[in-house]
Amino acid sequence: MLSMPSLLRSFVWMWVVACGVREAAAQEPAPELTVIEGRVVDMRGEGVPAAKVWVTTTGDPESVLARSVADGDGFFRIAKVPKQDHGKVWAASDGFCTAFKWLRTGSAVTVKIQSAKTVRGVLKNKAGKPVANAAVTASVASRVLLEVKAVTNTDSEGRYELAGVPLGPIHVCAWIDGEGLAMATVQVGKDMEVALQPSGEPTTKLTVQIEGVPVEALPDITLSLRPHARDALGPLPPPFEQMSFRTAKLVLEPLPDLEYVVAPKSAKWVFEPREHRRKPNTGPQVLKFTGVARNDTTLPCPAVVTGPDGKPVAGVAFIVRASRSGLDLRCTSDANGKLTMSLPLSAGADAYLYSDDDRWVSDQVKVPKANRPFDPNSLRVHEFVVDPANSIEVRLAPASSLHGRLLRADGRPAPFVEVDIEVSNPNRTPNWTAFGQATTDRDGRFRSPPLHHMDVPVRVHCGSELGEWTSQPFHLDKPGTSVNVGEAKLSAPATIEGVVRDAEKQPVGGVRVSLRGWDMVSDRQRSGSAMATITDAQGRYRFLGVPLGGAMLQLLPGPGDAPHSDEAVEPFEVEAGKTYTVDLQLRGAK
Numbered sequence: 124m125l126s127m128p129s130l131l132r133s134f135v136w137m138w139v140v141a142c143g144v145r146e147a148a149a150q151e152p153a154p155e156l157t158v159i160e161g162r163v164v165d166m167r168g169e170g171v172p173a174a175k176v177w178v179t180t181t182g183d184p185e186s187v188l189a190r191s192v193a194d195g196d197g198f199f200r201i202a203k204v205p206k207q208d209h210g211k212v213w214a215a216s217d218g219f220c221t222a223f224k225w226l227r228t229g230s231a232v233t234v235k236i237q238s239a240k241t242v243r244g245v246l247k248n249k250a251g252k253p254v255a256n257a258a259v260t261a262s263v264a265s266r267v268l269l270e271v272k273a274v275t276n277t278d279s280e281g282r283y284e285l286a287g288v289p290l291g292p293i294h295v296c297a298w299i300d301g302e303g304l305a306m307a308t309v310q311v312g313k314d315m316e317v318a319l320q321p322s323g324e325p326t327t328k329l330t331v332q333i334e335g336v337p338v339e340a341l342p343d344i345t346l347s348l349r350p351h352a353r354d355a356l357g358p359l360p361p362p363f364e365q366m367s368f369r370t371a372k373l374v375l376e377p378l379p380d381l382e383y384v385v386a387p388k389s390a391k392w393v394f395e396p397r398e399h400r401r402k403p404n405t406g407p408q409v410l411k412f413t414g415v416a417r418n419d420t421t422l423p424c425p426a427v428v429t430g431p432d433g434k435p436v437a438g439v440a441f442i443v444r445a446s447r448s449g450l451d452l453r454c455t456s457d458a459n460g461k462l463t464m465s466l467p468l469s470a471g472a473d474a475y476l477y478s479d480d481d482r483w484v485s486d487q488v489k490v491p492k493a494n495r496p497f498d499p500n501s502l503r504v505h506e507f508v509v510d511p512a513n514s515i516e517v518r519l520a521p522a523s524s525l526h527g528r529l530l531r532a533d534g535r536p537a538p539f540v541e542v543d544i545e546v547s548n549p550n551r552t553p554n555w556t557a558f559g560q561a562t563t564d565r566d567g568r569f570r571s572p573p574l575h576h577m578d579v580p581v582r583v584h585c586g587s588e589l590g591e592w593t594s595q596p597f598h599l600d601k602p603g604t605s606v607n608v609g610e611a612k613l614s615a616p617a618t619i620e621g622v623v624r625d626a627e628k629q630p631v632g633g634v635r636v637s638l639r640g641w642d643m644v645s646d647r648q649r650s651g652s653a654m655a656t657i658t659d660a661q662g663r664y665r666f667l668g669v670p671l672g673g674a675m676l677q678l679l680p681g682p683g684d685a686p687h688s689d690e691a692v693e694p695f696e697v698e699a700g701k702t703y704t705v706d707l708q709l710r711g712a713k
Contacts, residue, residue, distance in 0.1 A: 160200040160565060161224075161232040162539055163193045163214040166657055167620070167665035168588055170197025171236060174216040178226070181209045198538075198565065218660075220289035222271045231539045231562045237268055237289035238632060238660040244317040246281045246297050246305060251320075253281025257297050258361035259319070261285045264292040264308055265635060267655050272358065283319075290633030291657040295319060296360045303377040304359075310680065312633035326377035328407040331385060333371050336392060336414040341368040344389045344414070348375070351382040351400070380404065387412050393450055393467050415467040424474075424507075425514040426462040431486075431602065435460025436519055439483055445474040453479070462517065472509045478519065484575045486520035486602075499546050499558040502575035521603030522573035525581075529567045531589050532615040532700070536567030540587040544571055547580040547596065555582065576602045583608050588667035590616040615700030619674065620665040623658045623707045630662025631709060634680055638666050641673035641694040648675075655679070669697050676705055 163174035174193040178201060180186050188210070193199040210226040214234040224232045242261055246254045254277060261273040268289055277283045277297070285295070288311055295317050296306045303326055305319040331346060346366040348359060358364065366373060368387075386398035392414040399410040430436045437460055443452040445468055456462050468474060477485050485505040491497075507515050525544070529537040544559035561569040580596040590613025597606055623634045635657050640649035649672070658664045677691040692705060 155206040156203045157206045158200065158202050159189075159204050159212060159226065159232070160198075160539075161212065161234065163197045163199065163216070163234050163236060165219070166235065166237050166659050167663060168667045170195075171214075171216050171219065172197065174199075174214050174219075174236070176201065176234070177213050178204055179211050179213065180207060181211060184211065184213075184223075200565075215287075220268075220271050220273070220287045222268065222289075224270060231564055233539050235268070237271070237291065237657060239287045239289050240311055240660075241314045242285040242288045242293070242295060242309075242311060242317055243315075244283060244295070244319055246277050246283060246299075246319045248299055249302055249321050253277070254297070254299055255279045255281060257281075257299065259283040259285060259295065259297045260358070260360040261288045262294050262296070262358055263289060264294050265655070265657070267291070267635060267657055274361075289657075290660065291635065292633075298360050298362065304379050310633055312631055325380040327380040327403075328374070328376040329378050329383070329385070329401065330407070330409045331373045331375070331387070332409060332411045333368055333387060333394075334411060334413045336371070338371070340391065341371065343391050344368045344387050346373060347384075347386045347388055349384045350379070351384050385410055387414070389414070392416060423511055424464040424466050424509050425511075426464060426507075426517050427514060428456040428460045428462055428517045428519060430519050431521070436483070439519065440479040441476045441517075442479050443474060443476040445472060450474065466509055468509045470509055470511065473506070474509055475504045475506045476517065477504045478522075478573070481573050482522060483519040484522045484573050486518045486575070496548055496551050496556075497546070497579065499575065499577055499579075502577060503573070520576065523576050523599045523602065523604040523606075524571050524574060525583065525597075525599075525606040525608060526568070526570040527583065527594075527608035528610045529563055529569065529585060529592065530610060530612045532613055534612070536565065537563055537585075537587070537589045537613055538565045538567060539563060540585060540589055542569050543584045543586075544574070545582050545584050546577070547582075555584070557584070574599060576600060576604060585613065586668070586670075587613070588616060590614045590668060616667060617669040617671060617697045617699055618665065618667055618702040619669050619676070619697070619705060620663070620702065621705040621707060622662045623664060623678065623709065624662060625709050628708075630658075632658050632660045632662055634658045634662070634678060634709065636664045636666075636707065637677045637679055638669065639675045639677065640670055641675045643673040643694060643696065646694075649673070671697055671699055673697070676707065678707055678709060680709060 163171045165171055172195045176193055176199045177190045178188045189201045189204045191199045191201045211223040212226050212232045212234055213223040214236055215221040219236040220239040222236045224234045246257055248254050257277045259275055263271050271289050273285045273288050275283050275285050290311050293311045294308050297319050299305055299321060302321045305321045307317050307319055309317055348363050380403050382403050383401040384398055385401055387394050394412040394414050401408055428436050428439055437456055437458045439456045441454055443464055444450055454462055454464055484503040487505045505517050531537050540563050542561045543557040545555040545557050548556055561571050563569045576599050578600055581599055582596045583594040585592050592611050592613045594608045623631050625631050635655055638654040642649050656664050673694050674697045675694040
């Protein structure tokens with residue numbers, strides 16, 4: 124048994140530790156939490172029961188913020204997720220690929236996952252010898268499923284096995300040091316073997332040079348190198364995803380001779396220019412970037428925040444950006460309304476800020492620019508020129524908003540559908556253009572982001588897989604206006620579905636199906652009305668919420684966007700609330 128002095132010492136020690144913990148907690152405020160909800164669906168729009176769901180930051184897919192499991196209809200709700208400006212919501216399930224959806228603050232998400240198979244093979248160099256311990260990736264060669272990729276490494280004999288490869292046109296890629304890219308583009312509809320070996324495609328040399336950054340800081344910089352060729356190649360395989368600078372020059376060769384968007388990335392530096400666009404067939408190039416430290420306080424830019432009455436407003440959060448430099452800074456007005464901005468920009472640089480507070484929007488007087496259409500989003504942005512000698516006044520106005528509830532045609536809530544906030548532009552075609560979005564929750568309710576008041580008519584439009592609806596025009600002509608558009612029913616959606624079969628009448632998975640809006644009078648495609656999907660493991664496809672009017676179906680059996688004109692059905696008329704079953708056949712299948 125402890126003596127009284129020992130007990131007293133133990134009590135004092137625990138009290139000191141507890142005080143230290145409380146003090147540390149006070150010094151490090153808990154992160155702001157949010158709720159993320161949504162649904163995991165397959166390519167036909169049906170919920171995936173018990174799908175695994177997790178949330179990560181944008182830059183680190185291994186950093187999991189929260190996890191959950193979808194219910195029997197694919198719905199999920201994750202509470203107490205650390206709030207992120209940008210993030211990813213991932214989903215996976217047995218027999219499906221792993222995919223993600225970009226997360227926007229305050230939005231619900233629908234993550235679409237596709238049936239998946241396994242791709243195996245051997246990676247060889249130009250001499251035909253196996254290449255060990257090389258990364259092999261599989262990415263979708265289509266814009267239907269952009270946010271999907273599988274990765275693995277070859278073994279000692281050059282063999283690889285990629286599990287969870289989605290059905291459809293796929294780029295299988297690997298990088299061999301000194302030889303370049305080994306790539307095969309295949310149509311994945313079942314488990315398959317794919318041999319990889321460098322091809323004779325044209326290559327080039329690209330040198331990226333960083334200036335203005337000390338040698339010891341170079342490892343903090345990574346390079347983003349993105350092919351920009353349409354459907355020609357997905358993201359390059361490792362090591363190109365996380366290339367770091369050990370010296371001021373990074374030499375890339377032999378690189379496929381494509382168009383690239385090249386940009387250095389760093390949490391501590393911004394760069395001018397923000398990115399270079401390298402065109403193909405232009406030979407070896409040197410791309411130069413000049414870095415400026417993000418924490419450089421040598422150029423303060425003072426500001427004061429005032430309300431409609433001209434008095435200072437405290438505690439308003441702002442986001443400061445400059446598109447050319449990649450600047451993304453957060454700051455908050457103090458008790459006197461002062462806003463302290465230390466910007467890594469040169470004097471005379473253009474920048475802008477906007478309120479990150481739902482109560483307020485920036486209210487800068489805007490002068491209409493000749494030959495430019497009205498842009499409602501510009502009203503809530505305060506534009507300024509960096510000048511340390513002058514303080515800028517950021518005037519605020521109470522934010523306007525709108526809200527409502529959407530129901531399906533049968534009266535059930537319309538969950539997780541996007542709602543467009545549109546403005547009337549009489550001098551433009553089309554007359555109504557979207558300038559903002561909201562997403563309904565599981566109960567069909569939605570609320571807009573903070574809006575600036577405006578003199579032109581506004582309306583709400585929803586064109587979704589669950590149906591369509593458009594509100595009557597209304598006005599947000601006074602600061603702080605709140606409009607309730609009420610409860611509205613979507614129109615009954617039209618559906619087109621069927622099965623794609625080969626010449627032997629067997630279902631074929633992984634085939635893209637294109638749906639094009641068709642003008643039945645002129646016998647031509649309607650502008651901006653093309654949709655596409657990919658058949659699942661049973662060869663099934665489905666289009667939900669099909670636009671009314673003429674429609675034509677075509678097959679896209681391989682990579683690229685060009686449909687096969689001989690693999691199509693005659694245009695037909697689509698009516699609201701009807702389901703059309705149209706089976707398709709690959710005439711050229713062997």
